[in-house]
Amino acid sequence: MQRLWKIFSKGLISENPLLMLMIGLCSAVAVTSSVANAIGMGAAMTFVIVFAEFVISLFRKLIPNDARIPIFIIVIAAFTTIIDLSMKAYFPELSKSLGVFIPLIVVNCIIMGRVEAFASKEKPLDAVIDALGMGIGYTWVLVGIAAFRELLGNGTLLGAQIMPEAFQPILFFTLSPGGFMVFALFISFNIWLKKTLDKRSAGAAKEAA
Amino acid sequence: MKKDIIKLGLALALFAAGACVALAMVYTVTKPAIDGHEARNLAESLQDIFPEADDFVDVNGELVSSEPGVTISGAWKAIKGDAILGVALRVLGKSYGGDAAMLVGVGTDRRIAGIRILVLSDTPGLGANATSPAYFVDKSSKTTFPGQFTDKPVSDPFEVKNDIAAITASTITSKALTLMAKRAGDAGVAWLEKAAAGGM
Known part of the structure; x- marks a missing residue:
């Protein structure tokens, strides 16, 4: 149980795909101008990574090493298309506002990276737990950045007016440069958080000894 | 070497076939809903413009x-x-x-x-x-x-x-x-x- 928790929790902070591994950044800056988009993107990407890691881990012994990358892409692309079609059918508004970023999950390096580094070597249960951790780690960062940017850049949260009428939205935060800046703030915050947590667990270990 | 290529190709084809079947199923299930949305959108927009x-x-x-x-x-x-x-x-x-x-x-x-x-x-x-x-x-x-x-x-x-x-x-x-x-x-x-x- 503790082992699974370790696999799961590393995606949240200490090996967060966006803030620590720093992969999959392009889509993250692009979709975080509104919270609704960030939630949709996070959910879609979590769906794809969970199923891709599960399937690849399940068949890991049948996948020849030399052909593994094309096979990974087939599996990831299939699940991406499934989520793209389902969103078009059941969440047309969300699908419209996320536009091209859903099909682009295929080339999201987080999924490719985790499939290659983790799922192709580990058992299905571990792979699913790892995927959940990574997916949720990705989603919380997206939603956090989006909340920051939407609030300051548009005065709203999830489309509802939060800031007083007199507040003049700072367009900078909606534009990509603002996205990069908020991203950098999140990275430094996460590094601080990781250091604090590491120190605390080191202290606890010392006490136990 | 030649045997390897056949093996790799076979594995690829197998996975591609699996993906195809899955996608075909999802496509058939979602197609009516997607078409419905588009048709409804169009009808609503037309009526909206010329009430x-x-x-x-x-x-x-x-x-x-x-x-x-x-x-x-x-x-x-x-x-x-x-x-x-x-x-x-x-x-x-x-x-x-x-x-x-x-x-x-x-x-x-x-x-x-x-x-x-x-x-x-x-x-x-x-x-x-x-x-x-x-x-x-x-x-x-x-x-x-x-x-x-x-x-x-x-x-x-x-x-x-x-x-x-x-x-x-x-x-x-x-x-x-x-x-x-x-x-x-x-x-x-x-x-x-x-x-x-x-x-x-």
Whole structure:
């Protein structure tokens, strides 16, 4: 149980795909101008990574090493298309506002990276737990950045007016440069958080000894 | 070596076949819902532009665009009884984020009856504001970007930042959509004139 928790929790902070591994950044800056988009993107990407890691881990012994990358892409692309079609059918508004970023999950390096580094070597249960951790780690960062940017850049949260009428939205935060800046703030915050947590667990270990 | 290639190819083919079956199933399940959304969207937008019309008749193929980058992919005449109220065109063009599609209604008074943006994949928070009902190019009168075209005479110049208010920081989107509206307006007026003369 503790082992699974370790696999799961590393995606949240200490090996967060966006803030620590720093992969999959392009889509993250692009979709975080509104919270609704960030939630949709996070959910879609979590769906794809969970199923891709599960399937690849399940068949890991049948996948020849030399052909593994094309096979990974087939599996990831299939699940991406499934989520793209389902969103078009059941969440047309969300699908419209996320536009091209859903099909682009295929080339999201987080999924490719985790499939290659983790799922192709580990058992299905571990792979699913790892995927959940990574997916949720990705989603919380997206939603956090989006909340920051939407609030300051548009005065709203999830489309509802939060800031007083007199507040003049700072367009900078909606534009990509603002996205990069908020991203950098999140990275430094996460590094601080990781250091604090590491120190605390080191202290606890010392006490136990 | 040769045996290896066959083995690799076989493995690839196997996974591709599996993916194909899964996708075919999802496609069959979702297709009616997706088509339904599109048809409903179109019907709602048409009725929205010509609220008085009691029927829309497909007249696609009778209208031509004067601009190579803007194509007309559908056209419907709005009729009430025997009278033509106007014509609605579905035009395709290119905007900042790729393909854009919109529905442009032209009334018999040679004014734009209304514009609805159907497809636009521009940047959320910027160009995508064109489709937002809460984004106003004129805050005092609560006019949205497509809203400012309503009742505008087609013979107007349609120049962004002149007689068309642009979306903040999205000049490319504004210009692209305005050009589509203008060309659709021109084609619509030309068709209406022909219809009035020839009794189509």
